[in-house]
Amino acid sequence: MTEQWHVAQVVGTTPVTASARAVTLAVPGFAGAVAGQHVDVRLTAPDGYQAARSYSLAAVGADERVELAVDRVPDGEVSPYLVDELRVGDRMEVRGPLGGWFVWRPEDVGPVQLVAGGSGIVPLAAMVRARRDAGPEVAARAPFRLLYSVRTPQDAFFADELEAAVDLTWAYTRRTPPGWPRPARRLDAADLAASTFAPSDDLTVLVCGPTAFVETVAGLLLEAGHDPARVKTERFGGAS
Amino acid sequence: MTESPDGGALDGNALDGNALAGPLAAVYAFDVTRALARCAHCGDVSVVACAVVFVTAMGTVARCRECGEVLLVVVGTPTGTSVAARGVAWVRA
Ligand SMILES: Cc1cc2nc3c(=O)[nH]c(=O)nc-3n(C[C@H](O)[C@H](O)[C@H](O)COP(=O)(O)OP(=O)(O)OC[C@H]3O[C@@H](n4cnc5c(N)ncnc54)[C@H](O)[C@@H]3O)c2cc1C
Ligand SMILES: [Zn+2]
Numbered sequence: 299m300t301e302q303w304h305v306a307q308v309v310g311t312t313p314v315t316a317s318a319r320a321v322t323l324a325v326p327g328f329a330g331a332v333a334g335q336h337v338d339v340r341l342t343a344p345d346g347y348q349a350a351r352s353y354s355l356a357a358v359g360a361d362e363r364v365e366l367a368v369d370r371v372p373d374g375e376v377s378p379y380l381v382d383e384l385r386v387g388d389r390m391e392v393r394g395p396l397g398g399w400f401v402w403r404p405e406d407v408g409p410v411q412l413v414a415g416g417s418g419i420v421p422l423a424a425m426v427r428a429r430r431d432a433g434p435e436v437a438a439r440a441p442f443r444l445l446y447s448v449r450t451p452q453d454a455f456f457a458d459e460l461e462a463a464v465d466l467t468w469a470y471t472r473r474t475p476p477g478w479p480r481p482a483r484r485l486d487a488a489d490l491a492a493s494t495f496a497p498s499d500d501l502t503v504l505v506c507g508p509t510a511f512v513e514t515v516a517g518l519l520l521e522a523g524h525d526p527a528r529v530k531t532e533r534f535g536g537a538s
Numbered sequence: 539m540t541e542s543p544d545g546g547a548l549d550g551n552a553l554d555g556n557a558l559a560g561p562l563a564a565v566y567a568f569d570v571t572r573a574l575a576r577c578a579h580c581g582d583v584s585v586v587a588c589a590v591v592f593v594t595a596m597g598t599v600a601r602c603r604e605c606g607e608v609l610l611v612v613v614g615t616p617t618g619t620s621v622a623a624r625g626v627a628w629v630r631a
Contacts, residue, residue, distance in 0.1 A: 337560075393560050393563065394560065397559040398569040398571065399555070399585060400554070400587065532554055533553045533554050533557075534553075535553055535593075
């Protein structure tokens with residue numbers, strides 16, 4: 299079904315942070331998604347004007363349901379609408395599931411390092427959820443670590459659920475919780491050395507977030523000796 | 539470094555080849571983003587998902603990660619989607 303646009307209906311919305319919202323869509327025929335994949339969403343205005351954007355699946359498994367989590371980009375064309383205006387019962391079009399490269403499957407063996415910046419957590423959260431739901435044997439075969447960079451504690455997506463499911467390190471860039479040992483600053487080489495798996499032949503590293511974040515982190519990973527072929531990236535866009 | 543077809547610098551909005559999956563699904567039945575492609579300009583062979591992608595009003599442009607030359611352009615029109623892939627020497631699924 300990936301090749302066509304399908305009508306989707308909003309069946310639920312839940313606040314995730316002050317600037318982000320989870321949106322659940324019912325999409326007849328949607329099935330078989332893999333964690334890390336995305337959909338393209340297309341909106342059509344009453345005058346026929348169309349805008350399409352990509353959004354990652356926040357969870358996989360529930361057939362004919364698409365779970366998204368959208369962060370508001372100020373002055374953006376599409377995201378403020380999805381975060382602030384969209385209501386249960388509204389319709390849009392969806393194409394997907396899309397992309398078979400930036401994915402993790404429960405049958406994949408070997409350690410996985412996830413590095414997220416802001417809303418870049420969305421496809422990585424789908425992977426953490428897929429691993430948790432696959433049970434302890436899968437978890438033992440595929441150790442996960444997550445390094446999650448957010449502006450402030452209030453900007454974290456899915457904090458409690460992630461903390462319960464994965465070895466998680468927070469990196470705050472603007473403001474930390476009281477008494478937090480690491481001062482607020484951007485992710486750097488010291489953070490990667492302290493809080494991520496060291497390079498190895500069977501390690502997969504998945505990095506997702508705004509384009510500037512992904513470029514910085516991918517550069518640091520290569521400097522730290524990671525094999526470029528084992529570092530997969532998903533740039534969400536945004537001016538550097 | 540790179541420029542959009544209309545001349546504007548678009549570096550800040552670079553995406554990965556993953557973002558080609560939707561536009562290319564309109565034309566190809568298999569997931570091209572997982573395929574290997576060889577750049578006709580510099581000979582680099584890499585997974586299509588690793589290309590540098592810019593979404594413009596005119597369409598989606600994928601450039602070679604190594605040399606920056608255009609690999610392919612996907613253009614959607616009211617009558618369908620077309621792919622021009624002159625910058626690709628070959629694709630292997
Ligand atoms: C494969 C893929 C998956 C994605 N998954 C998600 C997801 O799960 N959740 C999510 O919230 N977003 C996701 N995005 C980003 C999303 O597609 C849009 O780019 C984003 O919502 C902004 O769209 P907009 O129409 O509001 O802004 P636009 O009108 O397109 O842009 C307005 C301004 O904001 C800047 N901008 C664009 N995108 C971003 C960004 N991501 N961060 C900061 N500045 C930006 C632009 O440079 C421009 O100056 C994903 C992108 C890709 C390519
Ligand atoms: Zn090239």
